[in-house]
Amino acid sequence: MSLSATDWPTSPLAAADAAFTALTSEPAPLTLDMDACGVPNAAGSGVMTLPALRDWLLRHPQAYALRDGVWRELIRRARLDGPAWVIAAVGMAMPALRRYAGQLCAGYDGDPDDIDAEILTGFLTALRDRVDLTRDAPYAALCRAAWRAGHRLRLQAGEYTSIADVDHLPGSRTPKVPYGHPDVLVRRAVGLGILDLDDEQPYIDVRLGRRAIEPIAAGLGITVDALRMRLGRIDTRIADALHRGLLTGIASPHAAATLAAQADHRAATRAGRTTTSRPHLDNEAAAAA
Numbered sequence: 001m002s003l004s005a006t007d008w009p010t011s012p013l014a015a016a017d018a019a020f021t022a023l024t025s026e027p028a029p030l031t032l033d034m035d036a037c038g039v040p041n042a043a044g045s046g047v048m049t050l051p052a053l054r055d056w057l058l059r060h061p062q063a064y065a066l067r068d069g070v071w072r073e074l075i076r077r078a079r080l081d082g083p084a085w086v087i088a089a090v091g092m093a094m095p096a097l098r099r100y101a102g103q104l105c106a107g108y109d110g111d112p113d114d115i116d117a118e119i120l121t122g123f124l125t126a127l128r129d130r131v132d133l134t135r136d137a138p139y140a141a142l143c144r145a146a147w148r149a150g151h152r153l154r155l156q157a158g159e160y161t162s163i164a165d166v167d168h169l170p171g172s173r174t175p176k177v178p179y180g181h182p183d184v185l186v187r188r189a190v191g192l193g194i195l196d197l198d199d200e201q202p203y204i205d206v207r208l209g210r211r212a213i214e215p216i217a218a219g220l221g222i223t224v225d226a227l228r229m230r231l232g233r234i235d236t237r238i239a240d241a242l243h244r245g246l247l248t249g250i251a252s253p254h255a256a257a258t259l260a261a262q263a264d265h266r267a268a269t270r271a272g273r274t275t276t277s278r279p280h281l282d283n284e285a286a287a288a289a
Helices: 012-023 050-059 064-080 083-092 094-105 112-130 138-156 163-168 183-192 197-208 213-220 224-243 253-270 282-288
Strands: 031-033 047-049
Touching (some): 012 083, 012 094, 012 112, 031 050, 047 050, 050 064, 050 083, 050 094, 064 083, 064 112, 083 094, 094 112, 094 138, 183 197, 183 224, 183 253, 197 213, 197 224, 213 224
Antiparallel strands (some): 031 047
């Protein structure tokens, strides 16, 4: 399927739908292997074209387990396997996205394409980073994000504050400690050896930036479960350091040396050179702190 520049839709949702149609048309339509979805497939086993799968899901709104399995696979592929699967995910959700656009455009005085664009942006942001694949109903989470983005645009219509009135808005505009930059604490954690340097950016991306964990794990060459466990251990160390005042106060030389030794031990463990004895300074470090 090919479209000329004059035939290509101007609406963002219509353009995405046209791209989805192109990807799922003969002679090489995009398909999904239902066995990869990890759930019993009432729609039939093996490979299905995406339009056929979308139609089946629309006819069976209570097939929750299958829907979750399909959407986990779609989201995973969209994050790891390139733009074609991003378009595939948008196309699979197109009936819901068009329904939201119709509802939100009713009575809207602005350009309907703006609402289309906001809905699509909200969906893509959630698809790329926000939806946690370990939770139920990933498709519902994507749809909520799309609806909220379009709804915000409707609420903002006519809700502008003139520059002259900004100083009279209620509430203080003085920033609070740590002045909106929790990454400063992360940088201090790295300096003390609480957080390993190689883990700094992945930790910031996942915990602070709320980025999707799958591409980050792939970039590190480890499994998603391994990265989740690593981040969980970092959470525990940072929480302990905050409790002991190491990140908000001044660490004693003895405590700093202990943290450095523990960081060296972790590095040796990862490199396969685990030492036979670990420094037994934890209690002394706690007392020193």
